[in-house]
Amino acid sequence: MEQRIGLIGLGNMGNAILQGILGSNVVPGTQIYVYDTHPEKGEDLNKSDGVNNLASARDVARESDIVFVAVKPNVIVDVLNDIQKELKKNTIVVSIAAGVTIKTIAKSIGYEQKIIRVMPNTPALVNAAMCSITPNTEVTDEELKIVQELLNCIGETEVVPEYLIDAVIGASGSSPAFVFMFIEALADGAVKGGLSRKQAYKFAAQAVMGSAKLLLETGKHPGELKDMVCSPAGTTIEGVHALEEKGFRAAIIDAVEATIKKSKSMAEN
Numbered sequence: 001m002e003q004r005i006g007l008i009g010l011g012n013m014g015n016a017i018l019q020g021i022l023g024s025n026v027v028p029g030t031q032i033y034v035y036d037t038h039p040e041k042g043e044d045l046n047k048s049d050g051v052n053n054l055a056s057a058r059d060v061a062r063e064s065d066i067v068f069v070a071v072k073p074n075v076i077v078d079v080l081n082d083i084q085k086e087l088k089k090n091t092i093v094v095s096i097a098a099g100v101t102i103k104t105i106a107k108s109i110g111y112e113q114k115i116i117r118v119m120p121n122t123p124a125l126v127n128a129a130m131c132s133i134t135p136n137t138e139v140t141d142e143e144l145k146i147v148q149e150l151l152n153c154i155g156e157t158e159v160v161p162e163y164l165i166d167a168v169i170g171a172s173g174s175s176p177a178f179v180f181m182f183i184e185a186l187a188d189g190a191v192k193g194g195l196s197r198k199q200a201y202k203f204a205a206q207a208v209m210g211s212a213k214l215l216l217e218t219g220k221h222p223g224e225l226k227d228m229v230c231s232p233a234g235t236t237i238e239g240v241h242a243l244e245e246k247g248f249r250a251a252i253i254d255a256v257e258a259t260i261k262k263s264k265s266m267a268e269n
């Protein structure tokens, strides 16, 4: 890929995106420009991969054709205001911030700027992210494909309209936290049953990963796959009953709904 890639913010997500791009060799480190308020993060990347560690977000914006802004939602508007003058007409600005709308972004950098909102998740760190992509009307199909190609370095992508990003946050942006709670609880139960902590995490995590893989690869309905595990008068149906009694599904739906509500309220402010 010939585009120069910028990254502002090298935290959990910025770093995951960067590592994915570097690992795939789609863009060499020397064609990547980064800035974080902690310069040592970029310094390490400079030494290991030749990534250009620049002195300011403005410098990154000036050098880049596609610039990922990976800072927290409460600072992104300041960053966008800061870089606005350095953006070229064709620079694509990619925001991964939760609850920050394309309209808010455009207000800072101009309504004619090319803007893409992406909602990734932390499995990006192991190239297993799920990312939603939402371009504004200035982005061409070809440009969208280029950004998709970059994001495919960290996982899978789906294009969604902006009003559905809140639901994506519930289902995949935030849900890794819920899944980790589930894995932790599974392991606690197994430890209670006598398994070592280390083995309990391995059994639980592998079961979650394998189940997700089975669903994705077979395309079967999750209910059908659940039924395949429940032998008549067997062990699993006892556990299913216990979960239903405790309102397991309702608790998950409530968690996703609470996430969506928060995301929408952030967008309104």
Ligand SMILES: NC(=O)C1=CN([C@@H]2O[C@H](COP(=O)(O)OP(=O)(O)OC[C@H]3O[C@@H](n4cnc5c(N)ncnc54)[C@H](OP(=O)(O)O)[C@@H]3O)[C@@H](O)[C@H]2O)C=CC1
Pocket (backbone or CB within 6 Å): 008, 009, 010, 011, 012, 013, 014, 035, 036, 037, 038, 057, 070, 071, 072, 073, 075, 079, 096, 097, 098, 119, 120, 121, 122, 173, 174
């Ligand atoms: N974490 C997640 O699971 C997901 C996060 N997101 C979104 O990704 C974005 C980043 O989140 P995450 O990576 O977790 O956050 P982090 O806090 O881990 O990373 C942000 C990084 O940017 C630095 N930073 C702060 N201000 C600036 C600035 N002005 N210029 C350059 N760098 C700056 C931070 O430094 P310091 O620590 O000093 O503030 C930190 O190193 C958020 O908007 C979030 O909504 C989206 C999907 C999933």
Ligand SMILES: O=C(O)[C@@H]1CCC=N1
Pocket (backbone or CB within 6 Å): 098, 169, 173, 174
């Ligand atoms: O909690 C958050 O705000 C971010 C957005 C999606 C996941 N984490």
